[in-house]
Amino acid sequence: xxxxxxxxPAPRMGFGLGSRLSFMMxxxxxxxxxxxxxxxxxxxxxxxxxxxQIGWLxxxxxxxxxxxxxxxxxxxDRLFNTEKFLGLSHIAGAIVVWFLGDVTNFWxxxxxxxLYSVIYAPTIALTNSLAFHHMPDRDRDFGxxxxxxxxxxxxxxxxxGQWLLHMHTPADGSLAEATLMQxxxxxxxxxxxxxLGVLMGLxxxxxxxxPPQKGEEEFxxxxxxxxxxxxxxxxxxxxxxxxxxxxxxxxxxxxxxxxEYQNNFKGFEESINSIFGVGGGGLMTIGQMxxxxxxxxxxxxxxxxxxxxxxxxxxxxxxxxxxxxxxITWLNTTLGIPDxxxxxxxxxxHGLCFGCFIFVAFMVVDEETTKDVKATAQNLFNLVIVGVxxxxxxxxxxxxxxxxxxxxxxxxxxxxxxxxxxVMERDWSLLFSVPMYAALACLAILLAFYPRSKKHVAG
Numbered sequence: 001x002x003x004x005x006x007x008x009p010a011p012r013m014g015f016g017l018g019s020r021l022s023f024m025m026x027x028x029x030x031x032x033x034x035x036x037x038x039x040x041x042x043x044x045x046x047x048x049x050x051x052x053q054i055g056w057l058x059x060x061x062x063x064x065x066x067x068x069x070x071x072x073x074x075x076x077d078r079l080f081n082t083e084k085f086l087g088l089s090h091i092a093g094a095i096v097v098w099f100l101g102d103v104t105n106f107w108x109x110x111x112x113x114x115l116y117s118v119i120y121a122p123t124i125a126l127t128n129s130l131a132f133h134h135m136p137d138r139d140r141d142f143g144x145x146x147x148x149x150x151x152x153x154x155x156x157x158x159x160x161g162q163w164l165l166h167m168h169t170p171a172d173g174s175l176a177e178a179t180l181m182q183x184x185x186x187x188x189x190x191x192x193x194x195x196l197g198v199l200m201g202l203x204x205x206x207x208x209x210x211p212p213q214k215g216e217e218e219f220x221x222x223x224x225x226x227x228x229x230x231x232x233x234x235x236x237x238x239x240x241x242x243x244x245x246x247x248x249x250x251x252x253x254x255x256x257x258x259x260e261y262q263n264n265f266k267g268f269e270e271s272i273n274s275i276f277g278v279g280g281g282g283l284m285t286i287g288q289m290x291x292x293x294x295x296x297x298x299x300x301x302x303x304x305x306x307x308x309x310x311x312x313x314x315x316x317x318x319x320x321x322x323x324x325x326x327x328i329t330w331l332n333t334t335l336g337i338p339d340x341x342x343x344x345x346x347x348x349x350h351g352l353c354f355g356c357f358i359f360v361a362f363m364v365v366d367e368e369t370t371k372d373v374k375a376t377a378q379n380l381f382n383l384v385i386v387g388v389x390x391x392x393x394x395x396x397x398x399x400x401x402x403x404x405x406x407x408x409x410x411x412x413x414x415x416x417x418x419x420x421x422x423v424m425e426r427d428w429s430l431l432f433s434v435p436m437y438a439a440l441a442c443l444a445i446l447l448a449f450y451p452r453s454k455k456h457v458a459g
Contacts, residue, residue, distance in 0.1 A: 013141045017208070021131050024207060025149035027200040028127050031090070032120070033153030034160060034193040035097070037284075038186045040255075043109075046183035053106050055398045058252075060113040062390035066383050067118050081211050082130045086123055087204035093119040094197030101190030121386055125378035130210050132366045132374060142363060143298035150291045156196070157285060160189050228380070231451050232307070233368050236361055237384055239442050243357060244389020245396060246318055246435040246442075252397045254284060254347070257325060257428060261339045286344060290351030298355060307364055308450050314357025315443040321349040322436035326429045358385060405431040 035042075043049045043057060096116045103109045128146075135141040168185030169178050228237055302310070324331070324346040331337045362381065369377040408415040409423040416423040 011136045013136050017134060018141070018145060020207060021134070021145045022148040024127055024200075024203065025131070025146055026152035026155075027196055027203065028123065028152070029149035030152035030156040031093075031097075031193050031196045031200060034156045034196065035100075035186070035189040037157055038160065038189050041179075042183055042186040042189075044183075045179055046186065047104060047109075049106055049109075051398070053110075055394060057110060057113055058398075059391045059394045060110060061117045061121065062387045062394070063114055063117055066387035066391075067122075081209060082126055082133075083204050083207040083210050086126055086130070086207070087201045089119050089123050089201075090197045090204060091201035093123075094194040094201065097190055097197060098194035101187035121382065122379055124386065125382035128362055129366070129374045129378040130207065132378075133210050134208050138363055138366060139302035140299045143295045143302070143359070146359065147292050147295035150288050150295065154285060154288045154292075156192070157288075160186075160192065163188060228369075228377070231449075232364060235446070235450050236311075236364055237381065239446060240361060240381065240384040241389050241392070242438050242442055243315070243318065244385045245393035246322070246438055247353070247358075248390055248393025249397050249401075249432070249435040250321070250350070250353075252394065253431065254325075256426075257432075258284070258343055258347075260426075260428075261328070261343060284347055284350075287347045287350030290348045291354050292351070294351040294355030295359065298359065302360075302363070306452070307360060308446065308452065310356045310360045311450065312443060312446055314353055314355070314360065315439055315446060317349045317352035317356065319436050319439035319443065321346045321353065322432045322439060324349075326432035326436055329429070361385075401431055401434055 039057070040054060043054050044051075049057070093116055096112055096119065100109065100112055100116070103112060131142060131145055132138055135145070164182045164185050168181045170181060228234060324342050328339060328342050331342055332339055362378065365377050365381045366374055405427045406424045407427045409425050410416065
């Protein structure tokens, strides 16, 4: 190979291919975003499930990602075209999620949730591997394609929020009545997800053909396991577990955390709801918008900045966000920074957290594995991020730190009592300090052990 051939830029991705892959990502995350942000209030306020039961339902999604590499990765890498497997998976998932909104029994809901997670979770990694397979230059092209997944999440979330605001919110009524009606209306979110799932399933059969590859091992997982034992994949996989747990702290508690501080800027909350609708987390949607900006910028810097630098920026953003949340009272009283500024800044950092660590990590997995195990490798990393991390993160956030951070409300040195019991409140400073220090520890490990990045090649 001549020097000119080695340094020649990869061909541009055509508009047709880029549009097809972008629409695939749009539908992939619209399916998930239609109902996931609404799951807790739906289960709590309408189905009346207890917090412990809801915790198990949230963890159910992680088990599907854990099984993904053993099923979807093997099939896509060795037995079946990826686009066909995606099509069948999404149609099957649409059937399951359609019935979820009507289930009233906890055990049936748990069983269907586990089934749906086994079907849907692997498709996240497989859409990544399909896109990587056909892109001329992953650094240049993947960010602009993947950002449409975030657009899909936002569009469907705003759509459902507006639907609940205008179709399931009484013009006159108490807050309790509005909450019940909106929670009941969230059944429509599952139906919308099912419709999008069927559309996605049919669309997948039109995607570029992505056949299985013949490799050194009959079982792709064994070959993948050998490849991730070397750096940088080894350090990346080890760091992904605590980072995913930190990520889960954000999604479990931030909506409640924001809700307690929104009383200080009630007018602003009403403005947010008029734009984004109700039931979708309000201010948290700003995090997805910042994610779009970061993903748009990644192609401009991925070829110039080292992977280690980008991953470090993501970990710094995780630590900074948790610092802002844990120190909100001190920042407000000592430095005079308004609560709303602290909250919006913390939520906006989600773009850097996701874009510079999780998104870049998926790129590293693709470029550091051989062609015949890329689907399995993506699913194995998905196992860590969406599987093990979510299960452990949900358990620690809900079952360990949740009870430990509840403290008695004190007045004049005495606990406040109500109906014979002490009134409890959340110690947000303690709660968010735990993931903050964990993020700093991950940053130290990355800086110490992640190897210096070599020059990356396109494809």
